[in-house]
Amino acid sequence: MTATSALAANHSKDPAAVRAAARRLLTELPGPRSRELEAERRQHVTDAFGVTLPVFIDHAHDALLVDVDGNHLIDFASGIAVTSVGAANPKVAKRAAAQLERFTHTCFMVTEYESFVEVCRWLNEHTPGDFEKRTALFTTGAEAVENAIKVARAATRRANILVFDEAYHGRTQLTMAMTAKENPYRLNFGPLPGSVFRAPTAPAHTSPDGPAKALEKIEAILAEHGAETFAAMVIEPIQGEGGFIVQAPGFLKGIREIATRHGIVLVIDEIQAGMGRTGTLFASEHEGIAGDITLSAKALGGGLPLSAATGRAELMNAVHTGGLGGTYAGNPVACEAALAVFELLEDGKLLKNATFVENAVRRRLEPLVELDGVADVRGRGAMMAIEFRDASGPRGDLAVTAAKAANAHGVLTLTCGTNGNIIRLLPPLGIEADVLDEGLAVLEASIRSVLS
Ligand code: PLZ
Secondary structure (H helix, E strand, C coil), rough: HHHEEEHHHHHHHHHHHHHHHCCCCCCCCCCCHHHHHHHHHHHHCCCCCCCCCCCCCEECCCCCCECCCCCEEECCHHHHHHCCCCCCCCHHHHHHHHHHHCCCCCCCCCCHHHHHHHHHHHHHCCCCCCCCCCCCCCCEEEHHHHHHHHHHHHHCCEEEEEEEECCCCCHHHHHHCCCCCCCCCCCCEEEECCCEECEEECCCHCCCCCCCHHHHHHHHHHHHHHHHEEEEEEECCCEEECCEEECCHHHHHHHHHHHHHCCCCHHHCCCCCCCCCCCCCCHHHCCCCCCEEECHHHHHCCCCCCCEEEEEHHHCCCCCCCCCCCCCCHHHHHHHHHHHHHHHHHHHHHHHHHHHHHHHCCCCCCCHHHEEEEEEEECCCCEEEEEECCEEEHHHHHHHHHHHHHHHHHEEEEEEECCCCCECCCCCCCCCCCHHHHHHHHHEEEHHHCCC
């Protein structure tokens, strides 16, 4: 390819042309146009929003993001586990566009539309749990969490909530109190709502003896405050922001049993790990458990804002009529996008590819665990992470420097964990083998460069 045709390909919005070029850096990152826009951004947008890589995106195709300078980035972030079917999936675009032309909004509490019901039906049929279900749709993940608590409190007439170490459930007042990490999520924002208690977990990578101790401690915390005062226990099946923590075998089953024993509503927050991310539709399937309420968001709407609480019919119907809702809850454009996501997931190829991603990541990154500074490679499916730690403790500095190096070379990666010492990989589920491999090669080189 000549330099001119490479440039033409980079500026083309034709998917074939974008794909043919794969990762390509025409400028340093951020490029000149991104830098201009960033200066504008600093003039007009609050500084309170952080940014991983100050690059402005023009368009996308599969696992590639094309910026305003024509650079092609390999996307290992998916907008934080949202664009699991790709950031420009034609099926999502087609259904959403058709809906945009029909009508954009009625408010489901004013007049109804079929796609809302169809999304609820699909979720009732596909979320774990062999019982009759009902679903409520909302807009953001935090809103789904908030509403699950409202349902649990109304149904049990109890107030307290049990959450876990390293948990992330959102940024609203209540979900901020449920989230574990102080900085940046809670700092300076108090006083936080009460009635939220925190319990330990049994991470597989630090619990060689299994979950028994943690489960005992949970029982002790419930006993101390009165198990009969707890409305809900809320847990992510694989913790996301907290560090891609897979629990020791049996821990989630143990939580399930404790909740049942005390009549506490078990809320499984599948907002990051669900919708095919781990190679099954829901991550709780790996543990053979079902929540009384299961929460979906992020990948559910294929990039459009949509969230859901799906639970036992008797719980979801325990709230008085008019007690749940929201102007934009289950927006029709987002519902159409979700129906496209369901079609794509049902096909099965994306789920299979998520498992392919796990194997490729393990093959490439597990050998690095022998190096001083790399402690662990973990995760499931297309939700994988590498943890940096040495004898001195967590090494957030290594994770951040390696992630920044990968970002600068056009491989968009995120960090996570209470100590920021984990690089997480969340590519679109359908990422092609060669793109994945190229991204992993860059990431490996970035990690090796900071360790040497
Ligand atoms: N529950 C498990 O992962 C969102 C947060 C990004 P919202 N995670 C990304 C940030 O820094 O704000 C998340 C999650 C789990 C709930 C949420 C909240 O979902 O759609 O961001 O409200």
